[in-house]
Amino acid sequence: MEIQSCVKIINEWDIVAARQLGRNVAKELGFGTVDQARITTAISELARNIYLYADQGQICIEKVTNQNRTGVKIISKDHGPGIPDLRKVMEDGYTTSGGLGAGLPGVKRLMDEFSIDSTVSVGTEIITVKWLR
Amino acid sequence: MEIQSCVKIINEWDIVAARQLGRNVAKELGFGTVDQARITTAISELARNIYLYADQGQICIEKVTNQNRTGVKIISKDHGPGIPDLRKVMEDGYTTSGGLGAGLPGVKRLMDEFSIDSTVSVGTEIITVKWLR
Amino acid sequence: MDFKKVMDEKYKEILEGYMLDPSEIALYSSQKFSRKAIEHKISPEDVVSLHRSLLSELHPDLPESVHRSFDILLEVMIGYGFAYREHQTLRSIQQELNNEIDIAVNMQNTLLQTHIPNLKPLDVGAISVAAKKMSGDYYHFVQNKDHSMSVAIADIIGKGIPAALCMSMIKYAMDSLPDDYHAPNSVLENLNRVVEQNVDASMFITMFYGMYQVHNHTFYYSTAGHEPGFFYRQSDQSFHTIEGKGLLLGVDKQTKYQQYEHTLQVGDMIILMSDGVTECRTEEGFIERDTLLEMIQQHLHLPSQELVQTIYKELERAQDFQLRDDFTLIVIKRKIKIRGLTRLFKGY
Amino acid sequence: MDFKKVMDEKYKEILEGYMLDPSEIALYSSQKFSRKAIEHKISPEDVVSLHRSLLSELHPDLPESVHRSFDILLEVMIGYGFAYREHQTLRSIQQELNNEIDIAVNMQNTLLQTHIPNLKPLDVGAISVAAKKMSGDYYHFVQNKDHSMSVAIADIIGKGIPAALCMSMIKYAMDSLPDDYHAPNSVLENLNRVVEQNVDASMFITMFYGMYQVHNHTFYYSTAGHEPGFFYRQSDQSFHTIEGKGLLLGVDKQTKYQQYEHTLQVGDMIILMSDGVTECRTEEGFIERDTLLEMIQQHLHLPSQELVQTIYKELERAQDFQLRDDFTLIVIKRKIKIRGLTRLFKGY
Numbered sequence: 001m002e003i004q005s006c007v008k009i010i011n012e013w014d015i016v017a018a019r020q021l022g023r024n025v026a027k028e029l030g031f032g033t034v035d036q037a038r039i040t041t042a043i044s045e046l047a048r049n050i051y052l053y054a055d056q057g058q059i060c061i062e063k064v065t066n067q068n069r070t071g072v073k074i075i076s077k078d079h080g081p082g083i084p085d086l087r088k089v090m091e092d093g094y095t096t097s098g099g100l101g102a103g104l105p106g107v108k109r110l111m112d113e114f115s116i117d118s119t120v121s122v123g124t125e126i127i128t129v130k131w132l133r
Numbered sequence: 134m135e136i137q138s139c140v141k142i143i144n145e146w147d148i149v150a151a152r153q154l155g156r157n158v159a160k161e162l163g164f165g166t167v168d169q170a171r172i173t174t175a176i177s178e179l180a181r182n183i184y185l186y187a188d189q190g191q192i193c194i195e196k197v198t199n200q201n202r203t204g205v206k207i208i209s210k211d212h213g214p215g216i217p218d219l220r221k222v223m224e225d226g227y228t229t230s231g232g233l234g235a236g237l238p239g240v241k242r243l244m245d246e247f248s249i250d251s252t253v254s255v256g257t258e259i260i261t262v263k264w265l266r
Numbered sequence: 267m268d269f270k271k272v273m274d275e276k277y278k279e280i281l282e283g284y285m286l287d288p289s290e291i292a293l294y295s296s297q298k299f300s301r302k303a304i305e306h307k308i309s310p311e312d313v314v315s316l317h318r319s320l321l322s323e324l325h326p327d328l329p330e331s332v333h334r335s336f337d338i339l340l341e342v343m344i345g346y347g348f349a350y351r352e353h354q355t356l357r358s359i360q361q362e363l364n365n366e367i368d369i370a371v372n373m374q375n376t377l378l379q380t381h382i383p384n385l386k387p388l389d390v391g392a393i394s395v396a397a398k399k400m401s402g403d404y405y406h407f408v409q410n411k412d413h414s415m416s417v418a419i420a421d422i423i424g425k426g427i428p429a430a431l432c433m434s435m436i437k438y439a440m441d442s443l444p445d446d447y448h449a450p451n452s453v454l455e456n457l458n459r460v461v462e463q464n465v466d467a468s469m470f471i472t473m474f475y476g477m478y479q480v481h482n483h484t485f486y487y488s489t490a491g492h493e494p495g496f497f498y499r500q501s502d503q504s505f506h507t508i509e510g511k512g513l514l515l516g517v518d519k520q521t522k523y524q525q526y527e528h529t530l531q532v533g534d535m536i537i538l539m540s541d542g543v544t545e546c547r548t549e550e551g552f553i554e555r556d557t558l559l560e561m562i563q564q565h566l567h568l569p570s571q572e573l574v575q576t577i578y579k580e581l582e583r584a585q586d587f588q589l590r591d592d593f594t595l596i597v598i599k600r601k602i603k604i605r606g607l608t609r610l611f612k613g614y
Numbered sequence: 615m616d617f618k619k620v621m622d623e624k625y626k627e628i629l630e631g632y633m634l635d636p637s638e639i640a641l642y643s644s645q646k647f648s649r650k651a652i653e654h655k656i657s658p659e660d661v662v663s664l665h666r667s668l669l670s671e672l673h674p675d676l677p678e679s680v681h682r683s684f685d686i687l688l689e690v691m692i693g694y695g696f697a698y699r700e701h702q703t704l705r706s707i708q709q710e711l712n713n714e715i716d717i718a719v720n721m722q723n724t725l726l727q728t729h730i731p732n733l734k735p736l737d738v739g740a741i742s743v744a745a746k747k748m749s750g751d752y753y754h755f756v757q758n759k760d761h762s763m764s765v766a767i768a769d770i771i772g773k774g775i776p777a778a779l780c781m782s783m784i785k786y787a788m789d790s791l792p793d794d795y796h797a798p799n800s801v802l803e804n805l806n807r808v809v810e811q812n813v814d815a816s817m818f819i820t821m822f823y824g825m826y827q828v829h830n831h832t833f834y835y836s837t838a839g840h841e842p843g844f845f846y847r848q849s850d851q852s853f854h855t856i857e858g859k860g861l862l863l864g865v866d867k868q869t870k871y872q873q874y875e876h877t878l879q880v881g882d883m884i885i886l887m888s889d890g891v892t893e894c895r896t897e898e899g900f901i902e903r904d905t906l907l908e909m910i911q912q913h914l915h916l917p918s919q920e921l922v923q924t925i926y927k928e929l930e931r932a933q934d935f936q937l938r939d940d941f942t943l944i945v946i947k948r949k950i951k952i953r954g955l956t957r958l959f960k961g962y
């Protein structure tokens with residue numbers, strides 16, 4: 001049975017808490033330090049998006065197993081404004097706020113799997129996985 | 134009176150010698166370690182271009198003074214094939230061989246002044262300066 | 267200059283704090299620092315150099331060779347610095363280009379805009395989405411004076427800017443056709459000559475041209491190698507590929523096109539598309555034409571415009587929001603007469 | 615995976631060597647390592663992590679807080695890693711776009727190509743260079759049946775792709791003018807209507823249209839707000855701005871253009887240009903029209919084609935090979951008759 005731990009993102013402290021949670025899980029699973037840092041950075045980016053653009057949202061972390069692989073899954077879910085144009089937001093060099101290369105395309109590149117589901121004025125769900133090599 | 138020291142670039146060892154020469158001058162003039170490394174890298178790129186694309190060429194280094202500034206000047210001169218299209222060679226992202234961001238535009242960005250003069254089947258002269266801040 | 271000092275101080279504060287007490291907060295601060303440093307064009311080699319000097323400040327007793335090791339890391343980072351600086355200029359070039367393309371897209375949209383004719387017995391829907399910003403697909407409707415409707419759908423072999431330039435040419439050529447010039451085969455023959463003459467040899471165009479005669483509900487059409495569409499027959503709820511042969515535009519000046527016809531009963535449908543519809547590539551490979559028909563079948567009850575939009579949305583999602591080719595889908599449905607209501611409508 | 619091990623080993627070798635004996639060779643090797651690492655998509659944070667682990671391998675006795683300090687550097691480098699990875703995709707997008715634009719440029723060149731008429735009493739030279747890949751400048755010569763020569767020079771306000779699209783439209787419009795339609799003012803009035811109708815309100819075109827009558831050596835012209843050129847008078851070696859007024863194309867559908875005329879003696883010259891010539895920006899600011907005239911004066915003895923090419927080369931160098939605007943320069947010289955030779959030529 002999978003255990004999912006979640007952190008509600010309301011202020012910046014919660015971003016730190018989500019990072020800590022993710023780092024612990026990644027460390028437990030045996031990810032190396034660089035991958036730990038990458039996973040944490042991905043969580044940070046997702047949590048920051050919630051903090052900046054959505055009122056309510058949470059980050060959940062779970063261990064996943066798939067045949068003979070294990071990995072960490074990050075689920076970012078908010079009831080924010082939603083993203084009207086997913087193609088645009090996934091475009092490289094689009095975000096000006098997120099700094100060079102950051103934003104959702106940056107997260108997608110850091111992780112192994114990435115999916116996004118967004119409905120305007122309902123919210124956004126992003127699920128992303130990094131597998132242990 | 135300015136003293137100019139030159140290194141003929143025939144093989145890869147000469148690239149190292151040119152780097153060493155440039156680093157010594159930069160150090161003497163009081164450039165910090167990062168700038169020393171940048172100046173050396175610029176020399177390296179220019180020397181490599183001679184080594185790869187021109188049969189005969191040399192790198193000269195001199196201290197320059199201009200009103201109340203001092204700096205290091207690198208002169209790269211070869212009797213190679215010349216560059217038929219200067220606009221193209223100075224275009225970003227053009228060189229595929231030079232690796233990401235390297236090549237002449239990379240050198241230009243590393244230094245403070247940059248000029249290039251090239252005649253097909255006569256040769257190329259590049260003069261670039263970095264001022265001490 | 268001053269800003270750099272502030273950043274240096276900030277880094278020192280984070281580093282000192284973390285060396286005493288390693289906490290997630292310090293790491294989060296590092297990430298924010300990184301974002302800021304990048305925004306302010308501080309190169310990675312600067313960060314490494316800063317790290318080195320802080321380390322020797324905080325640990326003056328470290329062996330010389332440890333300090334020295336940073337020379338190597340610094341040298342390597344200068345290479346990344348090259349890439350980083352190139353990225354900054356490339357990014358602004360890219361943004362400038364994007365702006366240009368946006369303007370060009372607007373021009374193209376203005377040039378290519380078409381109105382779906384409002385003929386009472388027909389329910390017509392059309393959608394066209396570019397894979398990149400500029401489309402190489404083209405569709406056009408004309409309501410003719412004799413109560414017929416012409417429809418053109420074309421696809422440049424190629425995408426992006428050159429395809430868009432080529433498209434403009436087709437549009438100018440169609441605009442200069444005489445008003446009473448509707449026979450699909452002659453239209454294609456005429457356009458073929460224009461393309462052959464004006465476009466370079468590496469560029470071809472597939473085109474389907476049809477004309478729907480309202481008085482006999484017959485659809486006349488010719489094709490220049492275009493992706494075949496479907497006829498839907500309401501009586502037995504079956505789909506039939508629109509047969510028809512013809513060479514691409516631009517291959518041979520002399521090409522003649524054959525004209526075909528097909529008569530529609532109430533509830534019947536014409537489905538036209540570009541190959542971008544069937545070349546949707548999902549994780550399981552290209553979608554089959556059968557899969558497409560299943561999708562259409564599922565949404566048959568919808569008005570034509572909603573139908574094409576729904577199909578597009580489903581296929582967009584199926585391929586993860588990355589269109590590989592321009593996508594154009596047109597549905598022309600002969601409306602089902604509703605007894606009692608038909609009397610209210612005149613004119614057909 | 616295996617490659618990464620090779621790179622790790624290589625870095626270790628360089629680092630160990632340098633820690634024992636700091637030499638320029640090791641630093642040069644680091645630069646080569648950097649180049650290779652970047653080529654093989656190794657992120658900067660990977661390099662920092664490698665450095666850290668080698669350091670603790672070579673110096674197992676270092677204080678814990680020194681190792682720890684690398685957590686911070688690593689975290690910061692991940693931000694640079696973002697930029698680095700984005701750069702790689704942006705670079706390939708850019709390359710794809712460049713390819714597209716190259717093809718489009720070819721199409722544009724094919725579309726816009728023009729032949730300089732070969733009229734014996736005239737020596738004509740023309741050069742046009744795009745600031746970016748696609749030009750928004752346009753020039754066109756026509757040799758008319760009545761032994762006159764028409765010349766058009768135009769500049770889209772704007773550059774790049776949208777300007778090029780707009781340019782194509784002008785070309786199609788000019789192509790569809792009747793063959794005997796030469797009066798400069800009527801040509802501009804006609805084109806003005808096309809532009810006003812088809813191009814969006816934010817886009818304007820300046821255009822100069824002239825017609826050289828060989829039988830009386832008179833140049834008839836009208837201008838739509840175009841950069842004024844010069845007449846050169848051989849008798850006193852003086853230059854005179856080509857006067858003339860007229861609204862830009864695309865502003866007002868009703869615009870009427872005035873027509874002017876000027877008669878040339880042997881040795882006289884007409885110099886036409888786009889504002890890209892005078893907007894050459896050198897280190898000392900824009901070049902003055904006077905400076906341009908000095909340059910032309912210096913090279914007056916050259917044949918027209920060599921003249922325009924020489925001027926271009928000088929101005930290209932003056933502005934450090936970065937054209938800020940499309941550059942077009944045309945020179946039409948009434949040849950000096952050489953006694954004895956004139957008798958050999960018939961037809962004028």
Ligand SMILES: [Mn+2]
Pocket residue numbers: 402403421422423424425429592
């Ligand atoms: Mn296409």
Ligand SMILES: [Mn+2]
Pocket residue numbers: 421422540541542591592
């Ligand atoms: Mn297609």
Ligand SMILES: [Mn+2]
Pocket residue numbers: 750751769770771772773777940
């Ligand atoms: Mn222009």
Ligand SMILES: [Mn+2]
Pocket residue numbers: 769770888889890939940
């Ligand atoms: Mn201009």
